[in-house]
Amino acid sequence: MKQAILITAYKNFDHLIDIVTFFDNDFELFIHIDKKIKVEKRIIDKIKNIDNVKFLSREYSINWGGLNHLKAYLLLAKAALKNQENKYFHLISGQDFPVKDLSYFKNILNAPKLYDHLEFFEIPSSIWKNQNGGLDRLEYYNFFDLIDAKKHIKWLWRLVRIQKKLHLKRRVSERIGKLYGGFTWWSLTRDTLQYVIDYTKEKPYLIHRMKHTFCSEEMYFQTIIMNSDFSKNVVNDNLRYIDWDPDRVGKDSPSPALLDMTDYEKINTSNKLFARKFDTPISDKLKSLIQKQDSTKNI
Template sequence: MKQAILITAYKNFKHLVDIIDFFDESFEFYIHVDKKSKVLKSDFEKIGARKNVKILSRKYRVNWGGLNHLKSSLFLASKALEEPANQYFHLISGQDFPIKNITQFKKTTNGSNLKDYLEYFEIPTKHWANENGGLDRIQYYHLFDMLDAKKHIKWIWRFVRLQKKFHFKRSIKDETPKLYGGSTWWSLSRKTLQYVIYYTNNSPYLINRLKYTFCPEEIYFQTIIMNSNASKKVVNDNLRYIDWESTRIDKYSISPAVLSSSDFEKIKASKKLFARKFDSPTSDSLKAMLLKNE
């Protein structure tokens, strides 16, 4: 049995090589690099030259908060499913890093009755209380695909406030399934991921409705899976160590803290498979400690 690691990345390409080199030949990599990212040709070639890198694509221009991040994840999932040997799938970012050894990865995904690890909660939810329980994400137009949030975040939220001021709301039709939200990142069995792709190809209403939704990748997988029979084997845990005690980006969103060597003992004690986020030089010593401990 092989495991596929799907990575959406936009920077830190030397770190991306370190992620790939951590794993052995029983892991395959499917990587999407943001089309607008500046990446040296030498770095790109170095990544593509790794034997276990099966897909290295720049198919989509990905704006934070927009639909194309979800599309790039679905693209990688479809490609990874084309390899019959791939039986388990992990979606991570290019700023993640594995925090367990290979044996523990294989132990987690061993056996015929594989569990799916996915954070989920019903919408509306207290987790997104400042967004009307998450309903604001869906009921108002968010222009993240049209505007780069790094440059125009104030204008994006001003447009949302303008819609609220004039009492404009997008309808949520009866054909919309019960909505669930959660973390972008997951670890899923082949059967469950196949169902998500089957649903995407045969029931396009949901993905079309999530256009102009804020961070639709935090809704799409949860909604499809938790409205299916696959929900019975979902563990409400994404197996990612993330520290949310961080600096707020704006009034609606926060970014996970960049991890450092001071986080080592907490990471070592956790039962997670990956941690995020890693950024150089802050995380360099932590990564060295994890590799030494591996």
């Protein structure tokens, strides 16, 4: 039995290689690199030539908040499910890093029962209070695939406000079921992930309806899984250490804190499998200490 690591990346490719090489051949790696990012051929070749990298795609050009991010996840999931040996699937970004040693990851498959680890909450939720509980994501056109939010985020929010003033609202069909949201990253069992892929093929209404929503990847998996029998297997914990402290990142920040040495003890005493976000040079000392600790444990 194996585990699959699904990664979407767009920067810091030396860090991406460190993620990949942390895992041995008991794991398979499936990677999507943003199509619009210029990457040297030697880097792509270096990643492809690592033994446990089974799939590397540049299928989609990804704008933050746009639908193509979700499409990239589904692409990676379908590729990873082709190998029947893959029993557990972890979705991370290229700015994450494993914070348990390799033996800890391997022991996951020795548990009497495998659970799905996915953060979820019902929409509307106070967690997304600045977006009408999350309903603004679906009830208005959000043109993140067409407009680069990193350059024009104020215009994107302004377009939503204009729609509200004009009383233009998109219908949310009862066909979707109860709406759920949660942060993107998850660790899922084979049966649950296969159910999401089958649902996408057999009931394409939801994936089509996610066009021109905001951050559909933060609703899609949650809504499908929590409206199914697989909800009984879900633990509401995505096993990711992420710091959203407003004193650190600012009020209503769209991105979590970049991790540094102040996070080490909290990471080390947590039950989390991965932490994010790592970035150079802020996270270098923290990452080095985690790597040193993991290599010592794996001797």
